[in-house]
Amino acid sequence: MTGNDALAEEQEHLGRLLDRLEELRKDTRARLDAVLRGTGGTPQARSERESFARLYSSELASFNAANLGLYFGRLDMEDGEVRRIGRVGLRDDDEDLTTLLLDWRADHSRPFYLATTARPEGAHRRRHLRTIGRRVIGVHDEFLTAPVDGDVPEDHDDVVGESALLEALDAARSGHMTDIVATIQREQDEIIRNPHSGVLVVQGGPGTGKTAVALHRAAYLLYNHRQRLDRSGVLIVGPNPRFLDYIARVLPSLGESGVVLRTLGDLYPGVRATGPESLRGEEVKGSEAMVDILRAAVRARQLAPADEVEVHVDGHRLVLEPATVRAARGRARMTRRPHNQARDAFATRITEALTEQYMAALTDPVGDAEDEAWAPRGDGLGDLGDPARPLLDAEDRAALRTEVEESVEVGEAIDEWWPVLRPERLLAELLSSRERITEAAGDYVAEDQEALFREDGYAFSVADVPLLDELAELLGDDPSEEGTEADRAWAEQVRQAEEALEILTGSAVQDIEDDLDPEVLMAYDVVDAESLARRHSADSDLTVADRAGADRTWAFGHVIVDEAQELSAMAWRTLMRRSPNRWMTLVGDVAQTSSPAGIDSWGDALSPYVDDRWVLCELTVNYRTPATVSAVAEALLAEIDPAATSPRPVRRGRHPVEWAEPDAASLVDLVVERVTAVSPERAVAVVVPEWTEYDDDNGVLSEDGHGTADGGRVNDSAASTGYPDLREAVERARPGTSVLPLALAKGLEFDVVVVIDPEQILGRSPQGLQDLYVGTTRATQELVLAQPGGFGPLLTEIRETLAGSREELTA
């Protein structure tokens, strides 16, 4: 068969597929319209209609998305079977429902991604198709076993479909990530389809496709566990809004729209964490010790008076001794319930004590009882056995108790000693008061305490979000707030689980004023995953994504975290709460950790939650940076961790790295010259060291100089002035060019990258090397390092070594 025959054959098939897709789309649209027109009926009928509406909408979304690049691959099997692979599965409407196209996620499609000449997986030929709209513009065949009249071509190690892959990798970047369904590589496929149902860690150097793999795994899991995940949802957590925007189109392009994308900063509903944070603050707030500090901050709000306090009930003077209040507080703490829920126990003890006194006062005409300090007595009912006193019966007692309960003075006293607390307010009041900080974090050195302090307590930063989440756990809901029926049912389940736990742990001898063991089992640990899922089945017009996004305690079916190495110990706690079933995919690179509170080792981060029950997969091939550029990164990696191996670049690269040493005055001119030399369809970024003021949504300096970013920081040292002249000049010279601080470049890529002042990046201890490593690995084509005033010793050495090896190569 000639190349033209092959084109004609595939063209015909593509035409048929597109027609069939159109038919299905019309059909589904009509069904959806019919369902949406339906009204009334029993609750069951309504609920059925809702599920059909969801089903049809999601089918329609996937048909709409599949239109572009619908058909991209074909396998000719040894036994003569032809498998055509595309974005969705399509069947003919003939009697046999003949398969016209296999979904890329179907098992039968797998050899397309795995087959090599060494392991052909039953396939004889793999064909990659290039299409534009309705036209097939090229096919590329690879023979996996010897064709009748030819040799088996040589295998290229671990790269399959090399020409299609190289073409994809060389393509200009649009500023948005695209899917890689047509060219997924073997090691990536193994992760995407990994059957492990616990924590899967994907470790890989920059550009190895971790993000791409994570997103395709989400699509794959939704395809294979549709029922389960449709109800409980999939959460993807990325480092900042700009990164989420960068990846946002991938899942919709794969027909998946129900995934919740979030940054850590918006995981706490109702709070948009855009306040600045110092590196020191980030470190202190990220450390596990914050749990104790927050606990202490809550306990500091559970008060007892220093002296006796009088309250009046129906004109009777009653007295509360400090010991009485302390004992009530101890009892309330012993319930191990969150603060707001334990308030009942506190209030009950106080009420009981006062009722007791009240009864004594009524039955003790001399009034001795008023002067007696009440102390808790075994059964809490006191001694009513004196025959000289008139007896009050149970009914009288209940009436007196109600009077006590309803007394305004008693209510105020309880509110003062055990107030209902809300996380936002408690945290804001803690962080804006040096006294409160010292009270809760007295063991910390003064500098760390100061790092916690800020004038405006409510200017929440990303590092505060896990603290709010922790406080929400410690405090529990405000009992006066009404939830939905489903929320109440859920709360009841958790309450029962808590009670069961109390029975388990309640017998332990505890000094009631002592701190409780921080690692006690939480109620969520004993509420099984199925019950969690049932909670999610509540009828609602809202999508799962909407409901899950607005609910702090939502238990996601699967949680994916990108750049997971940046998570602090406190952030891990927050995320683990979103994933009670611990079915997670965590992708990251411990050599790229730039947060001072981030992790050095996966084991250390995960062991508190899953011990050693997690699976590590590694990605070893670098698809982004060509060898010319990755040589610099490799040298930096050797400084970060001499034992680490760099991912192997797929492409050689056409442009050597440029090491520019302009004087400060000519920096802007140099950058303008470089960016304007790049053709307009290419994406260019100018990466600058951190600056104080920037607007993360756009990745540009904020005009008013006040906004900072989700994921934004301020330097501890003298605040950097930013690069307004540079930014202005670049925007004027080449509109659309990104000028962005390093923190926001994480995870992104551009065809050409100019890194400004790498020495300043390096100097930012302790993670400067990691930061520069990240900065130098963003380029898909060209890298320029621009150092005003000249490079320091390390970079000079790297530059010379690389120049030396290039000379050797050319010699």
Ligand SMILES: Nc1ncnc2c1ncn2[C@@H]1O[C@H](COP(=O)(O)OP(=O)(O)OP(=O)(O)O)[C@@H](O)[C@H]1O
């Ligand atoms: N199999 C593939 N086919 C085509 N392109 C691919 C493939 N794998 C990865 N890429 C491309 O390589 C680039 C790097 O991928 P990705 O951003 O997922 O890497 P990463 O490991 O997350 O990098 P970083 O650690 O720097 O964030 C992207 O442009 C991605 O589309």
